[in-house]
Amino acid sequence: MTSGKLSHSVAILLRALRLGYRFGFEIMEATGLPSGTVYPALRRLERDGLVLSDWEAEGVAQLEQRPARRYYRLTAEGLEAEEAGTKRYPLLSRLLEEKATTNAKLVEAP
Amino acid sequence: MRAGETVGNVEAWLLRGLGWVVPAARREDWRREWRAELWQMRGATDSVQGFGKLSLIWGMTADAAWLGMEGLRGWLLWSVRRRSAGGCLVELLALSGLSVCLEWVLAGSWRVMEGALVRHFLGCFLFVALPGLFVALVTAALRPRKCQSKRMHVHRVLSAGVRWRLFLGVKVGVTVVAAFLGSAVVAVAARRVMVFGADWVELLSTSLMLILSVKWALENQERRCQHCLRMLSQPTRVGMASRNFLEWNGTELICAEGHGLLHVTEMHGSWCWYDVWVELDPTWQGLFRPQVLRGGSGVAQSGFFLLPGWEAEFLRQTGLRRQA
Numbered sequence: 397m398t399s400g401k402l403s404h405s406v407a408i409l410l411r412a413l414r415l416g417y418r419f420g421f422e423i424m425e426a427t428g429l430p431s432g433t434v435y436p437a438l439r440r441l442e443r444d445g446l447v448l449s450d451w452e453a454e455g456v457a458q459l460e461q462r463p464a465r466r467y468y469r470l471t472a473e474g475l476e477a478e479e480a481g482t483k484r485y486p487l488l489s490r491l492l493e494e495k496a497t498t499n500a501k502l503v504e505a506p
Numbered sequence: 507m508r509a510g511e512t513v514g515n516v517e518a519w520l521l522r523g524l525g526w527v528v529p530a531a532r533r534e535d536w537r538r539e540w541r542a543e544l545w546q547m548r549g550a551t552d553s554v555q556g557f558g559k560l561s562l563i564w565g566m567t568a569d570a571a572w573l574g575m576e577g578l579r580g581w582l583l584w585s586v587r588r589r590s591a592g593g594c595l596v597e598l599l600a601l602s603g604l605s606v607c608l609e610w611v612l613a614g615s616w617r618v619m620e621g622a623l624v625r626h627f628l629g630c631f632l633f634v635a636l637p638g639l640f641v642a643l644v645t646a647a648l649r650p651r652k653c654q655s656k657r658m659h660v661h662r663v664l665s666a667g668v669r670w671r672l673f674l675g676v677k678v679g680v681t682v683v684a685a686f687l688g689s690a691v692v693a694v695a696a697r698r699v700m701v702f703g704a705d706w707v708e709l710l711s712t713s714l715m716l717i718l719s720v721k722w723a724l725e726n727q728e729r730r731c732q733h734c735l736r737m738l739s740q741p742t743r744v745g746m747a748s749r750n751f752l753e754w755n756g757t758e759l760i761c762a763e764g765h766g767l768l769h770v771t772e773m774h775g776s777w778c779w780y781d782v783w784v785e786l787d788p789t790w791q792g793l794f795r796p797q798v799l800r801g802g803s804g805v806a807q808s809g810f811f812l813l814p815g816w817e818a819e820f821l822r823q824t825g826l827r828r829q830a
Contacts, residue, residue, distance in 0.1 A: 420539075420565070421546040431565020436572035443576070451538075463542040466535075 405429060407481030407488055409437055410470065413447065414478045415494045418467040426492060438468055446474035517544045520563060524570040529577030536573060540566055591673045591735035594726070598680040605687035612694045626690045626708070634712045635682070642720035666733055673735055674727050681723040685715040729768075731761035732783050738768055747772060764794030 402410075408427045417426045424434050441447040449468045457464040470478060482488050521537050521544075528536045547562050585593030613619035664672065689712035696707040729738050738759035745755025756771040769782040 419543070419546075421543050421562075424565075431561050432568035435565045435569035439569065439572055439576075463538070463545050465542045465546075466539040 402477060402481045402484060404485060405433055406437060406441070407478075407485050408491070409434065409441065410446070410474060410478035410481050411488050411492055413468060413470050414475070415492055418469065419465045420468075423468075441474065442468070446471060446477050517563075520566065524567060527570040527574040529573060529580075532573060532577075536570070540569075589737035591677075591730070594677060595680060598677070598684050602680070602684045602687050605684065605691050608691045609687065609694060612691065612698065622694050623690055626693050626712075627686070630693070630705075630708050630712050631686055631689065631716075634709065634716060638713055638716035639682075639720060642717045642724070645717075646721050646724040669735065670727075670732060674723075677727070678720060678723050681719045682716065685712075685719040688719075689715045728781070729759065731763070731765050733765035733785070734761065734763050736761065736763065744769075745772075762794070764791055 408429060409423060412423045412426050415426075417423045420431070420435050420438060423429070423438075424431055427434070438447065438449075442449055447468050448471055449466050452464045452467055454464050521540055525533050525537050543566075544562065547559065582593075582596055585596060587593070609622070610616065610619050613622055689708070692711040692715075693704070693708040696704040696711075700707065726737075730736065731738055739762050740760050742758045742760075743756075744758050745753055747755055749755065750773055754769070754771065755773075756769060759768045759770065761767075764786055766783055766785040769784065771781070
């Protein structure tokens with residue numbers, strides 16, 4: 397996906413992932429995008445290789461007494477697309493705040 | 507905590523119902539993810555403003571629909587590439603759809619197009635259809651199929667013979683429709699550019715299209731596996747023509763799924779005037795195991811070429827694996 401094809405919604409999603417929001421509901425809350433946009437967009441980004449997903453460890457979820465979540469993270473290509481999106485939509489950097497608890501695995505390890 | 511205990515009855519019912527839209531390979535994963543998402547909303551109801559249950563259910567529906575469409579698109583592409591019965595019908599329907607689009611462009615409006623189609627059907631196609639079908643049937647080189655095996659895979663809902671005839675009937679029907687629509691396009695175009703003789707062009711093009719397309723449909727059936735209805739491949743010459751009196755010679759085609767071989771004799775005599783379908787028993791399956799894919803992105807050694815975006819879906823659906 398090139399920066400030329402990045403829609404505003406996708407750019408917001410990528411920005412949210414970059415800032416540490418990692419699953420659908422959390423991204424919805426942070427961005428204010430409707431659920432009908434967020435979930436299909438995440439699937440599309442995953443299909444296009446900009447995002448990877450994996451399941452949270454069952455042990456962690458059990459400790460917090462909730463079902464395991466599916467976490468999304470940016471790939472290297474997704475990171476490039478996010479930077480292109482932020483350049484294209486400069487106000488995005490002001491729209492979203494960094495997540496309070498920064499996660500260690502925000503970006504796929506090179 | 508078990509995921510099944512985390513959602514209410516309505517959500518559980520929706521998860522079950524919408525899950526059927528999602529391709530089977532991804533269904534459980536999808537349900538598991540959505541159980542977690544729904545739990546999240548139940549836990550955060552007080553603090554979340556504007557994200558009601560309905561909103562999330564809409565997201566769930568959109569997500570399932572997107573995955574369903576992706577699955578359908580993948581299946582269509584995969585069917586066409588495998589040259590399966592479904593793929594064949596999809597191609598014919600796509601051709602019919604293209605003809606309708608062309609017709610609409612030429613006619614300018616639905617009303618004019620409808621009139622042109624009715625005129626073409628009543629004024630030409632109706633008279634050509636019966637003799638055309640007769641000519642196609644009597645000139646097609648149809649030979650009875652002789653099968654060496656009597657078991658013919660009866661484990662499916664419909665027996666192989668019924669599926670064979672059903673597919674043939676549907677294919678011929680769709681082919682006739684495609685021929686009708688295609689010839690209507692030619693008729694409309696001819697009327698637009700020709701002052702005289704458009705009727706003759708319409709008659710000739712309709713006859714030709716109908717006869718050739720039905721002949722194609724019948725001959726296409728001759729080259730299909732009798733079990734899975736996919737096109738047979740890898741034609742191989744067997745025997746020598748100069749020894750025709752001593753031994754069989756002709757062409758052998760094989761089903762890529764390993765269901766059987768079709769022997770097409772080179773010279774039809776009174777002792778061998780049919781094609782022989784030799785069904786392969788399960789001991790042959792070892793030769794037809796899923797192949798390991800090698801090479802760069804998008805290129806599979808098995809001969810299929812996939813766009814990069816489809817490769818993951820292809821591998822997921824077929825159970826093949828990529829070797830580094």
